[in-house]
Amino acid sequence: MAAMGGGGGGKDGGGGMAAQAGRLGVVASVAFNLAALAFYLRRRYFGGDAAAAAARKAEAEVAPSSGKPPVTKDSIINLDHGDPTMYEAFWRGGAGERATIVIPGWQTMSYFSDVGSLCWFLEPGFEREVRRLHRLVGNAVADGYHVLVGTGSTQLFQAALYALSPPGPSAPMSVVSPAPYYSSYPAVTDFLKSGLYRWAGDAKMFDGDTYVELVCSPSNPDGGIREAVLKSGDGVAVHDLAYYWPQYTPITSAAAHDIMLFTVSKCTGHAGTRLGWVHTNFVPNHLKFEQILAQCDWFFWHRWALVKDRAVAQKMSKFIELNTIGVSKDSQLRAAKILKAITDGYDRAPAAAVAGDDDDDSSSRLFHFARRKMVSRWAKLRAAVAASGIFTLPDELPGHCTFANETVSAYPPFAWLRCGKEGVDDLEGYLRERKIISRGGGKFGADGRVVRISMLDTDEAFAIFVDRLAAMN
Amino acid sequence: MAAMGGGGGGKDGGGGMAAQAGRLGVVASVAFNLAALAFYLRRRYFGGDAAAAAARKAEAEVAPSSGKPPVTKDSIINLDHGDPTMYEAFWRGGAGERATIVIPGWQTMSYFSDVGSLCWFLEPGFEREVRRLHRLVGNAVADGYHVLVGTGSTQLFQAALYALSPPGPSAPMSVVSPAPYYSSYPAVTDFLKSGLYRWAGDAKMFDGDTYVELVCSPSNPDGGIREAVLKSGDGVAVHDLAYYWPQYTPITSAAAHDIMLFTVSKCTGHAGTRLGWVHTNFVPNHLKFEQILAQCDWFFWHRWALVKDRAVAQKMSKFIELNTIGVSKDSQLRAAKILKAITDGYDRAPAAAVAGDDDDDSSSRLFHFARRKMVSRWAKLRAAVAASGIFTLPDELPGHCTFANETVSAYPPFAWLRCGKEGVDDLEGYLRERKIISRGGGKFGADGRVVRISMLDTDEAFAIFVDRLAAMN
Known part of the structure; x- marks a missing residue:
C-alpha cells in the first residue's frame, strides 16, 4: 500500500495522479511533436513505404505503452509518485528474458483459480x-x-x-x-x-x-x-x-x-x-x-x-x-x-556467498542490482545536498542484513528532503518553480518545509534532479 | 457489472463465491484424488522418470489454473455464477493462436499508460x-x-x-x-x-x-x-x-x-x-x-x-x-x-455476408460461434423443460439484428427458470437437493419459485444439467 497514489485526492486538495498527468501532458505533447517530426523526416528520407509498413506492424501488435515520455535537460522532472522505472534496466537484461510470459488465447478464462481455496481467485x-x-x-x-x-x-x-x-x-x-x-x-x-x-x-x-x-x-x-x-x-x-x-x-x-x-x-x-x-x-x-x-x-x-x-x-x-x-x-x-x-537468479548465484563484491555480475540478481543503484543514487543525492547547503536528509541507518550477511545502511526508496532556507515555507512550491515535482510534507501530516522525493525513477530523470538540486542555494 | 458476483454477500445472507468454492471443494477433492490415482497408474506403467520430468517442467512453467475441475455424471453442477467457460472451445481454435500474447519482463513497468490522458492508466x-x-x-x-x-x-x-x-x-x-x-x-x-x-x-x-x-x-x-x-x-x-x-x-x-x-x-x-x-x-x-x-x-x-x-x-x-x-x-x-x-476474424469473413449460413466455418468468428452455442443450448433447455412439465421459461424475443442483418431471437446468457410444482416454494433448495446449484429469485428481488441458471458453462456441465432437469416432474 505504501506504493504511491493520489495523495492529494482527499482533504489535501490536490488533484492526484490525474493532475500530475495533466502537468505531464505538456511534456508528452512536446515529446509527441518531436516524435512526429522525426517520423516525418524519416519518411521523407528513408521512403514512405517502409515507414508505413512499420507503422502498420506496430498497430498489428497492439503496442504497449512505455509509461512517461523521456526527459530532457529542461523537462519538468516528476518525482512525486514512486514510479519504479529504475528497474527497467535490470529486466532488459538476461533475467527479463527468463521472465517473459506467453499466454495463449484459451488460458485462464474462468473466474476461479482454485475453487477449494479460501482465496478462490489466487493462482x-x-x-x-x-x-x-x-x-x-x-x-x-x-x-x-x-x-x-x-x-x-x-x-x-x-x-x-x-x-x-x-x-x-x-x-x-x-x-x-x-x-x-x-x-x-x-x-x-x-x-x-x-x-x-x-x-x-x-x-x-x-x-x-x-x-x-x-x-x-x-x-x-x-x-x-x-x-x-x-x-x-x-x-x-x-x-x-x-x-x-x-x-x-x-x-x-x-x-x-x-x-x-x-x-x-x-x-x-x-x-x-x-x-x-x-x-x-x-x-x-x-x-x-x-x-x-x-x-x-x-x-x-x-x-x-x-x-x-x-x-x-x-x-x-x-x-x-x-x-x-x-x-x-x-x-x-x-x-x-x-x-x-528473481529466486532462480539467486539459486544460480547465492546472495551471501558474493555479498559485498561490487564486481560480480548482477545481471541475474535483482536485489543486488537494485541495491547498487540505491547506493549510487543516495551518494549522488547526499553530494548534491552538501553542495547546495540549504537542504538536509535523514541520517543513514545501518544494520546487519541477514540476507546479505553483512552490515549495510538503509537506502530508502524516497528521500525525505528538508529545506532550511529562510522564507521557503512551501518547499513543494519552491521546487515546482524549478521544474521538480515532489510531494509536500502537509500531505503526510508534516510541515511544508519538507517534501518526499522518489528515488526510483529513471537514471536520466534522477541525474537531472540532482544537478538542479546541487545548484540551489 | 451484470457479470456475476457473490449475490448473497450482503443482506441475502448467503456466502457468495467463497461459499460456492467451499461446496465445490468436495468436488475438487474427489477430482484431485482421481487425478492422483491416474498419475500413480501412469507412473507405474509408463515409467517414473518421464512423469517426474513432466511434473518438473510444469512447475518450472508456473502452470496456470484451469478454473473449476471437470464434471462427471454424479457431480454437483454449479450454474450459480455466469462463469463463461463455454468460450474456451472457440479460443482453443485458430483464433486462440492469434490472441496469444507475449510479454517480456521489461514491458509496461510504469504506473502510467498515457500521462496526458484523463484515464492515465488506459492502455x-x-x-x-x-x-x-x-x-x-x-x-x-x-x-x-x-x-x-x-x-x-x-x-x-x-x-x-x-x-x-x-x-x-x-x-x-x-x-x-x-x-x-x-x-x-x-x-x-x-x-x-x-x-x-x-x-x-x-x-x-x-x-x-x-x-x-x-x-x-x-x-x-x-x-x-x-x-x-x-x-x-x-x-x-x-x-x-x-x-x-x-x-x-x-x-x-x-x-x-x-x-x-x-x-x-x-x-x-x-x-x-x-x-x-x-x-x-x-x-x-x-x-x-x-x-x-x-x-x-x-x-x-x-x-x-x-x-x-x-x-x-x-x-x-x-x-x-x-x-x-x-x-x-x-x-x-x-x-x-x-x-x-475477434475484429480481425470478421475482417476476413464479414458477418452479414454469410449470416444464417450454418455450414460456414465459425472458427474465426466469435459471435457466430457463440450464437450457435446459445441457439443449441436454448433448444435443449426448452426441450428439457417441455419433457419435465413442471417448469416455465420466458418467451423468446425476436428482433432484427443489424449486425447479422436478419431477424433473430434472443438467447440470453442466463435462464430465468420458474417452477409451477405444488409445494416447491424454494426452487434454489429444490435444485440443490438434486445437485444443481442455481441462484434463487429472492436475491434478485423476486420470489423463491424462480431461479437464475447460467447458460455459459462447459458443454459437459450443461448436458448433465438438462438431463437432470428433463427427469424432474
Whole structure:
C-alpha cells in the first residue's frame, strides 16, 4: 500500500495522479511533436513505404505503452509518485528474458483459480512463488500464514479495513498512523465516507480503544523503521511492508505480524502489473465464531468449523470479491514468472556467498542490482545536498542484513528532503518553480518545509534532479 | 457489472463465491484424488522418470489454473455464477493462436499508460480495439465518448456511483433498479456502508428525486430488454450493457446513453482477465463547473477549462486511482489482443455476408460461434423443460439484428427458470437437493419459485444439467 497514489485526492486538495498527468501532458505533447517530426523526416528520407509498413506492424501488435515520455535537460522532472522505472534496466537484461510470459488465447478464462481455496481467485503458481521468495529473502514468515492476492496492496489495505471493522451498528472504527504517514492513507480511507471506518489522523495523538493502526516500515515517506505505537484495547496493527526488501533496508529478522501487506511494484519494479499480497492468520476479538458462522451457508459451515483462524482472511477475500470479483489472472501469471526469475537468479548465484563484491555480475540478481543503484543514487543525492547547503536528509541507518550477511545502511526508496532556507515555507512550491515535482510534507501530516522525493525513477530523470538540486542555494 | 458476483454477500445472507468454492471443494477433492490415482497408474506403467520430468517442467512453467475441475455424471453442477467457460472451445481454435500474447519482463513497468490522458492508466492499444469492436458490432456509439477501463465492470459500477454522488454533506444518494435486478447490485452498493450512496431497492417502487437507476439490458437475470423506468428530478441512469452482444440478443441500434458499462468476460469469455470498460460524455446537474475546478490544482485547471464535459469520466478515473491505483496493464494488453483477434476474424469473413449460413466455418468468428452455442443450448433447455412439465421459461424475443442483418431471437446468457410444482416454494433448495446449484429469485428481488441458471458453462456441465432437469416432474 505504501506504493504511491493520489495523495492529494482527499482533504489535501490536490488533484492526484490525474493532475500530475495533466502537468505531464505538456511534456508528452512536446515529446509527441518531436516524435512526429522525426517520423516525418524519416519518411521523407528513408521512403514512405517502409515507414508505413512499420507503422502498420506496430498497430498489428497492439503496442504497449512505455509509461512517461523521456526527459530532457529542461523537462519538468516528476518525482512525486514512486514510479519504479529504475528497474527497467535490470529486466532488459538476461533475467527479463527468463521472465517473459506467453499466454495463449484459451488460458485462464474462468473466474476461479482454485475453487477449494479460501482465496478462490489466487493462482496457485503465484502463491508458490511468493512463499519461495520470502524463504529466499527471509523478510517475512510465510509458513502457517494464509496468502491472499489483491489488485495492488492498495486494494488489500481497504480489504483489511473492511475485514477488521466491527460488525453491526456502531461508530466507525478509527484508522490511524504515526505522522509522517503515507499520504494516501487518509484519502483511501475516507473517499467513500464509509460507515465502517474513518481516518483519525496521527496515531501518536490518538486516544481510543477501537482502531486500526497502519504501521509502514520502512516508512513511506521517511524510511524509518517503525513499530506500532498503540497497544491498548481492541486495536489491531496492519503492517505495510512494501519496502521491507534488501535493496532498501537491512533485513534484520523475518517479520511475523498479524497482517502484513506487500506489493510487487516496489519489490520488482512492475507497478503496471497492479499486484499485492498479504499474509495473515489473524482473528480479532470482535470477530466471534458465531458471527463467522452466520455469514456462511450450510455447506461452508462445515469447512469453517475446522478453520476458525481464517476469519480475517475470509473477510478480506470477500471484499475483493465484492470490489472487483477477484484479481487479474494474467497479472498473477506474469508476477509468478517474475518472482520465479528473481529466486532462480539467486539459486544460480547465492546472495551471501558474493555479498559485498561490487564486481560480480548482477545481471541475474535483482536485489543486488537494485541495491547498487540505491547506493549510487543516495551518494549522488547526499553530494548534491552538501553542495547546495540549504537542504538536509535523514541520517543513514545501518544494520546487519541477514540476507546479505553483512552490515549495510538503509537506502530508502524516497528521500525525505528538508529545506532550511529562510522564507521557503512551501518547499513543494519552491521546487515546482524549478521544474521538480515532489510531494509536500502537509500531505503526510508534516510541515511544508519538507517534501518526499522518489528515488526510483529513471537514471536520466534522477541525474537531472540532482544537478538542479546541487545548484540551489 | 451484470457479470456475476457473490449475490448473497450482503443482506441475502448467503456466502457468495467463497461459499460456492467451499461446496465445490468436495468436488475438487474427489477430482484431485482421481487425478492422483491416474498419475500413480501412469507412473507405474509408463515409467517414473518421464512423469517426474513432466511434473518438473510444469512447475518450472508456473502452470496456470484451469478454473473449476471437470464434471462427471454424479457431480454437483454449479450454474450459480455466469462463469463463461463455454468460450474456451472457440479460443482453443485458430483464433486462440492469434490472441496469444507475449510479454517480456521489461514491458509496461510504469504506473502510467498515457500521462496526458484523463484515464492515465488506459492502455492506448486497448482503447483502440474497444472502439474498433464497437464499430464492427454497432452495439454502442464510441465516437465522441470518453473510454475508461476498470478491473471488471464491477469496479466501474462503483466508480459511477462515486462520480455521480452529490458533493458536500447530504443524505446518501439512492441506488435503484427495477426488479428482478442483478443480485450483486445491493451487496456491492452497500458493503462499505458508504455515506455517498445506498441501495434503495426496486426502481418501480421508488419515489424520490436524487437517484441512480441501474438499467441492465438485456437484463440479468431474465434477459428482457429494459429502459430506464424513472425520469424525474436529478436522477441519472447508468446502463449496464454487459450482455448487449449479438450472441445473446438482436443488436437493434447503437446505444448512446450517458454512461454505458461493458465487460470483457461476457463478450469474449475471458472472466479471469478482470476487465471492463465504460463510455461516458456526461455532466450531471449537481457537478457544477466550479466544483470541478475546486478539485483541480493550478496546472490541471487550464486543461479542465477546455473540457468540462469530462466531469464524470474524471471522477470515475479518480475512484479507480484511489481504489486500485489503475488497472492491470497485462490484462489490458491481453484484452486488446483478444478483441483484435475477434475484429480481425470478421475482417476476413464479414458477418452479414454469410449470416444464417450454418455450414460456414465459425472458427474465426466469435459471435457466430457463440450464437450457435446459445441457439443449441436454448433448444435443449426448452426441450428439457417441455419433457419435465413442471417448469416455465420466458418467451423468446425476436428482433432484427443489424449486425447479422436478419431477424433473430434472443438467447440470453442466463435462464430465468420458474417452477409451477405444488409445494416447491424454494426452487434454489429444490435444485440443490438434486445437485444443481442455481441462484434463487429472492436475491434478485423476486420470489423463491424462480431461479437464475447460467447458460455459459462447459458443454459437459450443461448436458448433465438438462438431463437432470428433463427427469424432474
